[in-house]
Structure formats: structure tokens, C-alpha cells
Amino acid sequence: MQHTPVFTEQEIMNDALSSEKQVINAYGTFIAESTCENLRSELAKIINDKQQIQYQIFDAMRQKGWYNTKNANMNDVQTAMQKYQTMKQSMQ
Numbered sequence: 001m002q003h004t005p006v007f008t009e010q011e012i013m014n015d016a017l018s019s020e021k022q023v024i025n026a027y028g029t030f031i032a033e034s035t036c037e038n039l040r041s042e043l044a045k046i047i048n049d050k051q052q053i054q055y056q057i058f059d060a061m062r063q064k065g066w067y068n069t070k071n072a073n074m075n076d077v078q079t080a081m082q083k084y085q086t087m088k089q090s091m092q
Helices: 009-033 037-063 074-091
Strands: none
């Protein structure tokens, strides 16, 4: 008798979330490496749709207690914002 693995809802959602993250990263690479403006525009639309799907999965998992997050320390947020603002200004 062959045993068919049974996945829990949490495992399926975790796999879906991981898959969406990988696809989003791949589309980001495609956009960064494309010189065709029309293609870049279409890929940007797709990545936006994928980000919405990823967030819906994440939010459903968070609501079920399967993906716990914690609030960032405001000092850490301010430090990061200042760091990247300085980097952005130095590149201009």
C-alpha cells in the first residue's frame, strides 16, 4: 500500500508564501536586467500583483498565529532610514 503524504493547511500556506517570495525575487531580477521598457512595465505590473498575493497569504497566516511578527524598535527604524537616506543622497 502506498502512503500519500498529507500536508496541513499551515504547511501548504507556508509553501505558498515561500514560493511567492521566490517568484517576486525572480521578477525583480528580470526587471533589473531588462532593457526593454515595455517588458519592464509589464513585469512591474506582474510583480505588483504577486506582492498583493504574497501579502494576502502572509496576512492569513499571521491572523491564524502561524507567522508571528514583532514591532520594530523606533530607534532602529530611524537609524535605518537615516542610513539609507544618506546613501541615496550620496548617489545623486
